[in-house]
Amino acid sequence: MEKRIDELLKQNQLSVTSGRRKILELFLHHEGALSHSDIEKKAGEKFDRVTVYRTLQVFLEKGLIHNIPTADNSIRYALCKDNCSGGHHQDDHVHFICSACGNTVCLEEVNVPAIRLPRGFVAEQVEMLVSGVCKSCNA
Numbered sequence: 001m002e003k004r005i006d007e008l009l010k011q012n013q014l015s016v017t018s019g020r021r022k023i024l025e026l027f028l029h030h031e032g033a034l035s036h037s038d039i040e041k042k043a044g045e046k047f048d049r050v051t052v053y054r055t056l057q058v059f060l061e062k063g064l065i066h067n068i069p070t071a072d073n074s075i076r077y078a079l080c081k082d083n084c085s086g087g088h089h090q091d092d093h094v095h096f097i098c099s100a101c102g103n104t105v106c107l108e109e110v111n112v113p114a115i116r117l118p119r120g121f122v123a124e125q126v127e128m129l130v131s132g133v134c135k136s137c138n139a
Contacts, residue, residue, distance in 0.1 A: 001025065012062040019047055023055050024064070033068050033076035033095070033104035068095045068104055069127060076104045095127070098134035105134070 005024050009016045026034060026042050034042070039052050056077060059065040068076045078095075094110040097103070112128045 001028065004028070008064065012064060014058065014062065019051050020055055020058075022047075023052065024059070027065060027077070027079040031105065033078040033106070035074060035076050039077075068106075069129070070097060070104065071129065071131060078104070078106050081108070093128075095129050096134065097129065097131045098137055099131050100133050100137035103134055103136075 002021070005021050005028070006016050008024060009020055014020060022043055023039060026039060030042075036049075036052060036056065039056070040047065040049065043052070056065065059077075060067060063080055065077045066080050068078060070076060094107040094112060096105050096107050107130075112126050115123065115126060117123055
Protein backbone atom coordinates (compact mmCIF):
# COMPACT_ATOMS: atom_id res chain seq x y z
CA MET A 1 0.00 0.00 0.00
CA GLU A 2 2.81 2.37 0.88
CA LYS A 3 4.35 1.90 -2.56
CA ARG A 4 1.01 2.68 -4.25
CA ILE A 5 0.64 5.85 -2.18
CA ASP A 6 4.14 7.03 -3.08
CA GLU A 7 3.47 6.29 -6.77
CA LEU A 8 0.21 8.27 -6.73
CA LEU A 9 1.94 11.26 -5.17
CA LYS A 10 4.86 11.12 -7.63
CA GLN A 11 2.52 10.70 -10.63
CA ASN A 12 0.89 13.96 -9.60
CA GLN A 13 4.23 15.75 -9.18
CA LEU A 14 3.83 15.96 -5.41
CA SER A 15 6.63 15.51 -2.95
CA VAL A 16 6.15 12.53 -0.67
CA THR A 17 5.65 13.76 2.88
CA SER A 18 4.36 11.91 5.91
CA GLY A 19 1.26 14.14 6.04
CA ARG A 20 0.33 13.61 2.40
CA ARG A 21 1.04 9.92 2.68
CA LYS A 22 -1.17 9.54 5.77
CA ILE A 23 -4.09 11.55 4.36
CA LEU A 24 -4.00 9.70 1.03
CA GLU A 25 -3.91 6.41 2.93
CA LEU A 26 -7.09 7.44 4.78
CA PHE A 27 -8.88 8.02 1.48
CA LEU A 28 -7.68 4.70 0.07
CA HIS A 29 -8.90 2.78 3.11
CA HIS A 30 -12.22 4.60 3.59
CA GLU A 31 -15.18 3.62 1.42
CA GLY A 32 -17.10 6.88 1.77
CA ALA A 33 -16.25 10.55 1.79
CA LEU A 34 -14.37 12.26 4.59
CA SER A 35 -14.78 15.69 6.13
CA HIS A 36 -11.91 17.87 7.27
CA SER A 37 -12.62 16.94 10.88
CA ASP A 38 -12.86 13.22 10.00
CA ILE A 39 -9.36 13.43 8.58
CA GLU A 40 -8.04 15.24 11.64
CA LYS A 41 -9.54 12.59 13.94
CA LYS A 42 -8.56 9.54 11.89
CA ALA A 43 -5.02 10.66 11.12
CA GLY A 44 -3.96 9.57 14.58
CA GLU A 45 -1.07 12.00 14.47
CA LYS A 46 -1.18 15.62 15.36
CA PHE A 47 -1.65 17.34 12.01
CA ASP A 48 -2.71 20.91 12.45
CA ARG A 49 -5.77 22.22 10.65
CA VAL A 50 -3.69 24.24 8.21
CA THR A 51 -1.65 21.21 7.13
CA VAL A 52 -4.81 19.18 6.54
CA TYR A 53 -6.46 22.08 4.69
CA ARG A 54 -3.43 22.69 2.44
CA THR A 55 -3.08 18.97 1.69
CA LEU A 56 -6.75 18.74 0.73
CA GLN A 57 -6.43 21.80 -1.53
CA VAL A 58 -3.39 20.34 -3.29
CA PHE A 59 -5.15 16.98 -3.72
CA LEU A 60 -8.17 18.81 -5.21
CA GLU A 61 -5.98 20.79 -7.60
CA LYS A 62 -4.18 17.64 -8.75
CA GLY A 63 -7.38 15.65 -9.26
CA LEU A 64 -6.71 13.10 -6.51
CA ILE A 65 -9.92 13.95 -4.65
CA HIS A 66 -13.15 15.81 -5.36
CA ASN A 67 -15.37 17.73 -2.98
CA ILE A 68 -18.97 16.98 -2.17
CA PRO A 69 -21.10 19.84 -0.82
CA THR A 70 -23.65 18.65 1.70
CA ALA A 71 -27.10 19.87 2.71
CA ASP A 72 -25.69 21.46 5.88
CA ASN A 73 -23.16 23.52 3.87
CA SER A 74 -20.20 21.45 4.97
CA ILE A 75 -17.84 19.82 2.50
CA ARG A 76 -16.74 16.22 2.29
CA TYR A 77 -13.98 14.85 0.11
CA ALA A 78 -13.79 11.58 -1.82
CA LEU A 79 -11.08 9.89 -3.80
CA CYS A 80 -11.28 10.50 -7.55
CA LYS A 81 -11.17 7.77 -10.13
CA ASP A 82 -8.34 7.54 -12.65
CA ASN A 83 -10.01 9.84 -15.19
CA CYS A 84 -9.72 12.99 -13.07
CA SER A 85 -6.87 15.39 -13.57
CA GLY A 86 -5.74 18.67 -12.13
CA GLY A 87 -8.52 21.22 -12.35
CA HIS A 88 -10.80 18.82 -14.26
CA HIS A 89 -12.86 16.40 -12.21
CA GLN A 90 -14.94 13.68 -13.83
CA ASP A 91 -17.30 13.23 -10.92
CA ASP A 92 -20.57 13.21 -12.84
CA HIS A 93 -22.13 10.69 -10.50
CA VAL A 94 -24.61 10.80 -7.68
CA HIS A 95 -23.49 11.35 -4.10
CA PHE A 96 -25.55 9.68 -1.39
CA ILE A 97 -25.71 10.89 2.23
CA CYS A 98 -27.21 8.60 4.84
CA SER A 99 -29.55 10.52 7.13
CA ALA A 100 -29.05 7.89 9.86
CA CYS A 101 -25.26 7.48 10.09
CA GLY A 102 -24.09 10.49 8.07
CA ASN A 103 -21.90 8.42 5.75
CA THR A 104 -21.42 9.92 2.28
CA VAL A 105 -20.65 7.66 -0.67
CA CYS A 106 -20.14 8.13 -4.38
CA LEU A 107 -22.57 6.09 -6.44
CA GLU A 108 -20.34 5.62 -9.49
CA GLU A 109 -22.88 3.46 -11.31
CA VAL A 110 -25.55 6.20 -11.21
CA ASN A 111 -25.01 9.04 -13.67
CA VAL A 112 -26.26 12.56 -13.27
CA PRO A 113 -28.92 13.09 -15.95
CA ALA A 114 -28.24 15.56 -18.75
CA ILE A 115 -29.65 18.97 -17.97
CA ARG A 116 -30.85 21.20 -20.77
CA LEU A 117 -30.37 24.81 -19.86
CA PRO A 118 -32.06 27.79 -21.50
CA ARG A 119 -30.17 29.55 -24.26
CA GLY A 120 -27.37 31.70 -22.92
CA PHE A 121 -26.81 29.63 -19.78
CA VAL A 122 -23.62 27.60 -19.45
CA ALA A 123 -23.23 24.89 -16.81
CA GLU A 124 -19.85 24.77 -15.13
CA GLN A 125 -20.60 22.08 -12.60
CA VAL A 126 -23.49 19.72 -11.96
CA GLU A 127 -23.95 18.08 -8.59
CA MET A 128 -26.55 15.57 -7.56
CA LEU A 129 -27.00 14.78 -3.90
CA VAL A 130 -29.42 12.15 -2.66
CA SER A 131 -30.19 11.71 1.01
CA GLY A 132 -31.83 8.70 2.59
CA VAL A 133 -30.90 5.58 4.51
CA CYS A 134 -27.88 3.53 3.41
CA LYS A 135 -27.93 -0.25 3.08
CA SER A 136 -26.07 -0.71 6.39
CA CYS A 137 -28.58 1.34 8.37
CA ASN A 138 -31.53 -0.15 6.50
CA ALA A 139 -30.64 -3.71 7.47
